[in-house]
Amino acid sequence: MLNVEAxxxxxxxxxxxxxxxEDVSFSVGKAETLGIVGESGCGKSTLGLSLGLxxxxxxxxxxxxxxLKGKDILKLKKNELRNLRGREISYVFQxxxxxxxxxxRIGAHFVEFIQTHEPKxxxxxxxxxxxxFLVDVGIQPERVNDYPHQLSGGMRQRxxxxxxxxxxxxxxxxxxxxxxxxxxxxxxxxDLLDALRRAYGLTLIIITHDLSLxxxxxxxxxxxxxxxxxxxxxxLDIYSNPxxxxxxxxxxxxxxxxxxxxxxEAIAGSPPDMxxxxxxxxxxxxxxxxxxxxxxxxxxxxKTNAEHYVRCFAYEGAKKA
Amino acid sequence: xxxxxxxxxxxxxxxFPVEKSFLEKLLTRTKSFVxxxxxxxxxxxxxEVFTLAGESGCGKTTTGKLIVRxxxxxxxxxxxxxxxxxxxxxxxxxxxxxxxxxxxxxxxxSFNPRMKIGDAVGHPLEIHGLAKHEQKRKKVFEMLERxxxxxxEQFADLYPHQLSGGQRQRxxIARSLxxxxxxxxxxxxxxxxxxxxxxxxxxxxxxxxxxxxxxxLFITHDxxxxxxxxxxxxxxxxxxxVEMGDKNxxxxxxxxxxxxxxxxxxxxxxxxxxxxxxTLRGEVPSTINIPYGCRFHPRCPNEEKICKEKEPExxxxxxxxxxxxxxxxx
Numbered sequence: 001m002l003n004v005e006a007x008x009x010x011x012x013x014x015x016x017x018x019x020x021x022e023d024v025s026f027s028v029g030k031a032e033t034l035g036i037v038g039e040s041g042c043g044k045s046t047l048g049l050s051l052g053l054x055x056x057x058x059x060x061x062x063x064x065x066x067x068l069k070g071k072d073i074l075k076l077k078k079n080e081l082r083n084l085r086g087r088e089i090s091y092v093f094q095x096x097x098x099x100x101x102x103x104x105r106i107g108a109h110f111v112e113f114i115q116t117h118e119p120k121x122x123x124x125x126x127x128x129x130x131x132x133f134l135v136d137v138g139i140q141p142e143r144v145n146d147y148p149h150q151l152s153g154g155m156r157q158r159x160x161x162x163x164x165x166x167x168x169x170x171x172x173x174x175x176x177x178x179x180x181x182x183x184x185x186x187x188x189x190x191d192l193l194d195a196l197r198r199a200y201g202l203t204l205i206i207i208t209h210d211l212s213l214x215x216x217x218x219x220x221x222x223x224x225x226x227x228x229x230x231x232x233x234x235x236l237d238i239y240s241n242p243x244x245x246x247x248x249x250x251x252x253x254x255x256x257x258x259x260x261x262x263x264x265e266a267i268a269g270s271p272p273d274m275x276x277x278x279x280x281x282x283x284x285x286x287x288x289x290x291x292x293x294x295x296x297x298x299x300x301x302x303k304t305n306a307e308h309y310v311r312c313f314a315y316e317g318a319k320k321a
Numbered sequence: 322x323x324x325x326x327x328x329x330x331x332x333x334x335x336x337f338p339v340e341k342s343f344l345e346k347l348l349t350r351t352k353s354f355v356x357x358x359x360x361x362x363x364x365x366x367x368x369e370v371f372t373l374a375g376e377s378g379c380g381k382t383t384t385g386k387l388i389v390r391x392x393x394x395x396x397x398x399x400x401x402x403x404x405x406x407x408x409x410x411x412x413x414x415x416x417x418x419x420x421x422x423x424x425x426x427x428x429x430x431s432f433n434p435r436m437k438i439g440d441a442v443g444h445p446l447e448i449h450g451l452a453k454h455e456q457k458r459k460k461v462f463e464m465l466e467r468x469x470x471x472x473x474e475q476f477a478d479l480y481p482h483q484l485s486g487g488q489r490q491r492x493x494i495a496r497s498l499x500x501x502x503x504x505x506x507x508x509x510x511x512x513x514x515x516x517x518x519x520x521x522x523x524x525x526x527x528x529x530x531x532x533x534x535x536x537x538l539f540i541t542h543d544x545x546x547x548x549x550x551x552x553x554x555x556x557x558x559x560x561x562x563v564e565m566g567d568k569n570x571x572x573x574x575x576x577x578x579x580x581x582x583x584x585x586x587x588x589x590x591x592x593x594x595x596x597x598x599x600t601l602r603g604e605v606p607s608t609i610n611i612p613y614g615c616r617f618h619p620r621c622p623n624e625e626k627i628c629k630e631k632e633p634e635x636x637x638x639x640x641x642x643x644x645x646x647x648x649x650x651x
Contacts, residue, residue: 039515152604182376182542182605187586187598209516212545212590235592253520254590255545257572264549266520270485 001203002051002171003027007064009043009050018274020046020059022227023301028220030170031197033204035214035235037250038224039271047224048173048207052089053081068171086117090164094176096156100148106134106159107144110166117167133162137192154185158192165196172196175207190217211250215239220307223247226272226282229301233308243310245287281313289314327504327536328388329364333397335383339609355608357383359560360397362635365504365536370527372539372547372568375557376583378605381540384557385506388538389423390414401504419449422497426509428489432481439465439477442496449500464495467532468525487518491525498533508540523550544587548572556580559608559616562635566642576644578621615647623648 009021020043028034038044049055051066053073066073068088076084093099100109110130111123121129131141137158148156157177164172174193178186194217197204206214214221214235221238223231223246231244242248249267256262269286272278281299284290291313299313336354358380365371373381386392388399390406399406406417425431432441443461446452452460458477465473468491481489490510497505507526511519527550529535541547547554548568555565556579564577575581582599601620606612612619618628627647635645644650 039517154604183544183586184376184582184601185604187588188600191598210588211516212588215590215592216588216594216596239590239592249517251590253517255549256590257545257548257584257587258589258591258594260569260573262549264520264524266524267517270487270518271515 001028001030001032001069003065003067004051005065005067007047007050007066008062009046009055010060010062011046012058012060013275016275019227020274021050024064024222024224024229025301026220026222026229026232028171028203028205030203031201032220033194033197033206033218035218035221036205036207036224037209037211037214037221039209041226041271041274042224043227044207044209044224045175048091048175048205051171051173051205052085052091054085054091083117086113086167086169088169089171089173090167090169092157092160092164092172092174092177094179096153096160096180097148099160100156102148104147105144106130106146106148106151109159109163110144113163113166129166130162133166134159136165136196137162153181154189157181157185157189161189161192161196165200168200169202171203171205173205173207176209177206178213179208179210186213212254212256223250226274226277228282228311229309230283230312231308231310233305233310237305237308241308243304243308243315244283244312245289246283249286281311325366326364327367327402328538329400330384330388331362331398331400333358333361333384333387333399334395335380335387335392336395353609356560356611357608358387358394359611361557361560361562363555363562363565365538367536368530368534369552370530370537370539370550372541372551372554373557374541374544374547374554376542376605378559378608379557380560380608381542381557382508385423385508385538385540389418389421389506391423415449419500420502421504421506422500422502423506423508424490424493424497424510427513428486428493429481429513431493432489434481436481437477438470438479438481438484438492439473441481442477442492442499445496445500451500460499461495464499465492467498467529468492468495470495486514487522490514490522494522494526494529498529501533503534504536504538506538506540509542510539511546512541512543519546526550544583556583559605559611561616561645562643563617563645564643565635566639570639570642574639574642576638576642576649577617577646578623579617582622615645 005025007021007024011018011020036044050061107127107130111126114121114126130144134141139158178189196202206218208214218235221235222229225246231247242251252265267286278285280296281294284294299311301309301311302315303309304315335358336356339353361384373384375381387394394407439461442464443457446457461477462473465476470476470491511522539550551568554568554571555562558579564580575584582601585597585599603620614630615628615633618624633645633647635643636650638644638649
């Protein structure tokens, strides 16, 4: 479905060049869910935006390939790109209040979106379609006449999901879709995304800072740290056999309510400044097993198992990816 | 109030009047209120971590602010060390605030950007006229060391923007401790901090509790963190406590249907686990129009006739386990 190869995205800031995403590769299949996790500033949102070529100035994709259904989307022309967005790739963002226009009725958002891509569809027909999408996400069809402020946060996020679904895309990128919501609403929204994925064979990419959430909900997980992918594997492998010290640290720092007694371990130090990255491995200042070499050389991404990739010298014996 | 209790809250209420337009004022006489906190009673034992947990709008933050008297209650009583604080004069209240402090969620907003960390941390000493110059410096350094902002000379000289989120929250903790308080209200102290650093802040708070004999009222929406830090937990819904008890009891034997739904909704970091969800109807109603009877009944999966007619009281159904539900009572 989607194949990303050695993707690098850079921003030109006043104080220098920031490689927000560097050398990231992964692939997701039809009806699969991929979770991208990392802390603030690790490049996870930039990675998500770059999949739909939405990274804007001063950012640029400088290297790599994004192959969606066999086509390299970096080579597409402007009008082809327009067809891609909405029809192939759709987005759901964190804050449903700022993504909807406060002076437009819910229905109008859909009509505009549908007509932009399919100019021949009449407004009436577009509204009829909208009602079907709203029912799909559990909102009464009469709500097309409401304004965004008349809906609760959870309902607004449902509307955003319905809007993302409006042109039948094959891939939805959800960037922190539930961070602004309470847990009960969060569970409902994630259940909804999961149900849509099953019903329409959607590919889902969930970007979040919450490792528990993707462990529970996705098939594969990609862990980002300071712009690098540090580990990438099936969720079960990430859970039962985390290899990168950062992944291990994250796993032991998240509380699990199902365990009776739990000792949480924090990762020492804090994430680096992206303009002033440490030499060598980006994680070494916080790593419990850092050796002399980690401070000098950048470790390569190695394949340690069928679908398990890790960026750490400790697994050097394994095949280079 | 027994000797082991540091704080006791009785029938605490806070209603905020709803602003109306001029026309609405002419047309209607009834005033409407946001019932942020609606008859809450609990007590906190010396040395424990007591957590108020619930979704946004449940009144947990307002309860915290009422306790340190940043907001005045509509009715009800608050006892701190056997003194009733609701009737104190401003001067007495100032004295009281030395003993109870609050830490807020946003470490970016709680510091004056033009004040150096050392000055900000030492500011309470000046306000209360407790220490000056050299003495103040010494005390500030001591506190910065306690929260692991070392070397203190260096951190005292930095401005808030030069610190990371985690460091800033440590500085906020240092500032709250500089007057040697006994009781700290911590309102979502880690929810804006990166996951890998949260644990260090929580562990620091737990260590300080031991070293300085502190008692915490911890306010959070995150039950997983509540489970890690607390001794006892109270779950709030629409301004009321619906369930309260020892941490392990609440998590292993939740009795109120709202607590059960809340626990089922928390993501568990284990891909092998089968997910069980309890679906609640609808969404949290507005605190202006609270449902009659049990305020949870419109969403409750087990709702019965009595739930629409009578408001359930918080009753001790098992030793130290309180629940406000008619059906559990039976």
